[in-house]
Amino acid sequence: MSEAISYEDAWARTDKFDPPAIFDELRKERPLARMVYPDGHVGWIATSHELARQVLSDPKFSHNLEIGHFPVTKYGGPVPQFPAMPGMFIHMDPPEQTRFRKLLTREFTGRTINQLAPRVEAVAAEQIKHMREQGDSADLLESFANPLVLRVLSDLIGLPYSERDRYAEAPAVMNNPFGDAQESMAAFAQVGAFIHETIARKKAEPGDDILSRLIASGELTDEELGNITALLLFAGYETTEGALTVGVFALLHHPEQLAVLRADPSKIDDAVEEILRYITVNQYEIFRTALEDLELGGHAVKKGETVTVSLPAANRDPEKFGCPAELDFGRDTAGHVAFGYGVHQCIGQNLARLQLRVGLRALLEAFPDLRLAVPADEVPLRTHGSVFAVKSLPVSW
Template sequence: MNDAISYEEPWARTHQFDPPPLFDALRAERPLARMVYPDGHVGWLATSHDMVRKVLGDPRFSHSTEVGHFPVTHQGQVVPNSPKIPGMFIHMDPPDHTRYRRLLTGEFTVRRASRLIPRIEAVAAEQIAFMREHGAPADLVADFARPLILRILSELVGLPYEEREHYANAPALLHDPDAKPEDVAAAYERASSFFVEVVEGKRKQPGDDLVSRLVSAGQLTTEELCNMMILLLFAGYETTESALSVGVFALLHHAGQLAAIRADPAKLDGAVEELLRYLTVNQYHTYRTASQDVELGGETVRKGDTVTVSLPAANRDPAKFMCPGNLDIDRDTSGHVAFGFGIHQCLGQNLARVELRAGLSALLREFPGLRLAVPFDEVPLRLKGSVFAVKSLPVSW
C-alpha cells in the first residue's frame, strides 16, 4: 500500500452501518495516506482518531475553498475553487471565521438548546399523532424525522415552515452527488431569493428568532444574513434528520441495545452519543489545506497539500474505542468526532443532541412495538453523498 489511492476508493460504502473496510487497512498501515484528488492533486487522507484530531486542531491548516482541493466529484465533475462568500463562515479561517461565528455562538449554547426541549417534544408529539392518524406502515423519514428537524430549525432561524417549498429541498439536492447541477443551482437560487424576502420582512417586523436578532444587531449586510441562513439550513437540517432516521434503523436492527434503552430510559443520553459515533453520518466533506509545511506522523505535508479527514474512520479507531464496530450504548464515547473537532466543530451540536434525544424518546415511548415494515436489506440507503442516510424507513408498530 505504498502508492497513492484514488479518491474513489475510500468512499465505496457497501454496508448499512459500517464505513468502507479500506479504512481499517489504511488506519493500521498508514493513518496518513497519499490520495489522488479529482483534480489530479496528490494530497492526503487521514483515518486514525489521533491524526484526524491533529489536522482539525492545527491552525496551520486552512478550511478555505480558495486554496483547497475538493475530495469528491459532483455529477462526475471536479468541484472548482471558489472565492469567499460573505457570511458563509464554515469555509473561512480566523479572523473572518471568528467574527461571524461569534455572532451565533450564544444561539446554540447548552442552555439555549435545553430551553427548546418542550417545543421539540411538542412537535414530536404532533408528528406521532400524524403517524397514528394515517396508520401503519409509515415512513419514519417523511412522517417524523424530516418534519421534526425542519420545523424546529425553521422556528429557531425565523423561517416560515408553511412556506418550506421555497427552501426545504435545497439541502437534499446539495448533499446528493447524483443531483443535476442545474437542479442544485435552481434550488439554491430559489432559497436565496426567499431568504432575501425573509430578511427584509424581519427588518420591518422583527420576531423572537435568530435572524431578527442578527438584523437588530446591525452588523451584517443582507447578503451576509442570507448566506448565514443558507449555511445553518444546509449544515443543520439533513445531517440531524439523517442521524435520527439512521439511528432508529440501527436500534431496530440491534434488538439488544434497543431493549436496554427501553428497560432503562436513563441510558438514552449515552445511546445518542454512541449512535453519533457508530454511524457518523457526515461522510467525506471534511478537508483542510496546509498553509505551510507541516510534519505529521513522520510525513511532510507540504504547503498547498490538502488533507481529507475521515470522521467515520476516526470514530471506528480501535486505538480509541474498544471493539469499535459494535454498537454499545454503555461504552465511553468521550472524544468522538461525529461533530468534527477544533474551531470548526459543529456549531449546532447542542441543538442536534436535544433533537435526537427528544425524537428517540418520543418514538420509543409511544411505539413500544416499533419495528421495520420491510426486511432489513430492503431499506433503501444513500451510500454516496456527503451525508449517509436512509432514503425512507418504513415502520409499523
C-alpha cells in the first residue's frame, strides 16, 4: 500500500486560486489515498470527481460527528468527537436529517429565492453608494461583500442586522483553526443567547422570515430552533462572502474573462457557475465515515474509517472538466460539486447564486474600470479554515 499522506499536505495551498498541487498527483496516481488524521486515525482522501460524488451519495457513509474524525486541527489540537446537537441536521443521517431539512426546503427553492432579487439588488445599490462615498477606492470585502451577504441573510433568517455586533463575528472566531478554544465557546454561547432572545421576540411578534415560520410550524423545540438558526448563519455567511470576494478577485485577475462578461452580461449565470467551480471556497471538513466494510475505488475501506472528500480537487478533475485550471466562462460546468452532493448538498445554494449574480452584475455596471488597488500577489489570503477567502480586497475605480 502506498504511504499515507499527512492531513497537512492536503491543505498546503500554494497559489491564489489553485488547490494544493498534491491533488493533481493523487488524482492521477491514487484518487483514493490513505491519509493520517490529527488524532492518529488513518483514513482516506478522495480527489477525483467520480469518487467525490460516490462517497457523498452513498448511504453506507455517515456524517454523524459522534463517529467521525475531523480532517483539521483547531485550537492547537485534534477536534474531538462530540454528541450530536438537536436540530444541527448537517451532521445527522437520514431519516433524522430528512425531518429537519424538509422544514427548510420550501424556503430555499429557486422560485422562493428569486423573489428576493429586488431586495438583494437594493442592498447592492446601497453598498455601491457607500463605496462611492469613500472616494475612488475601497476594501471590497468590508464595503460590499460582507454587508451584502450579511444583510440579506439576516433578513431572510430573521436576525436583526442592527444588532449584528452580537452575532456577526462568531463564525470567524469559531472557524479560526489557530484560535482559542475558550474564545470560540464564548462566541458560540453569545450567539446562542442572542438567538434565543430573538426566538422569544418572534413568538411575541412574528415577522416575514424563516425563524418566524419555523416557530409557527410548532414542530421544533426551542433548542432545535436555536441550533437550526445558528446553522443557517454559520453555513451561509462566510461561504457566500468568500465566494463573492474571491470571485471578484478571480475576475480582476483574469481580464480576458472579465472582458467576455462585460461584452455579454447575459453570460452572468455561466460566469457564476464557473467561478464557483474554479475557486471552490468550501475547501475541507467534507468527510464521511464508513458504516460497514465496503469497496471504494478498488480499495477496501473498513467500518469506522473516514473518507475526506476534497471538493476543490474534484472540481479540478480533468476527466470531468477539460483544462480545469483555467477560468473559462464558455465551459460546461454541469455536475460541479462546489455545493457538495447528495442528501447534504448545500440547502442554501440558490441564495448563494442569487447573491453572486446580483453582486457581480451590480459591481460591473457601477464600475466600468474596477481594478485591483494592489498587485495580485499582495492580496492577503485566508488559506486555513474551512472556507478559502481573502482577508481584504483593495480595489479602485
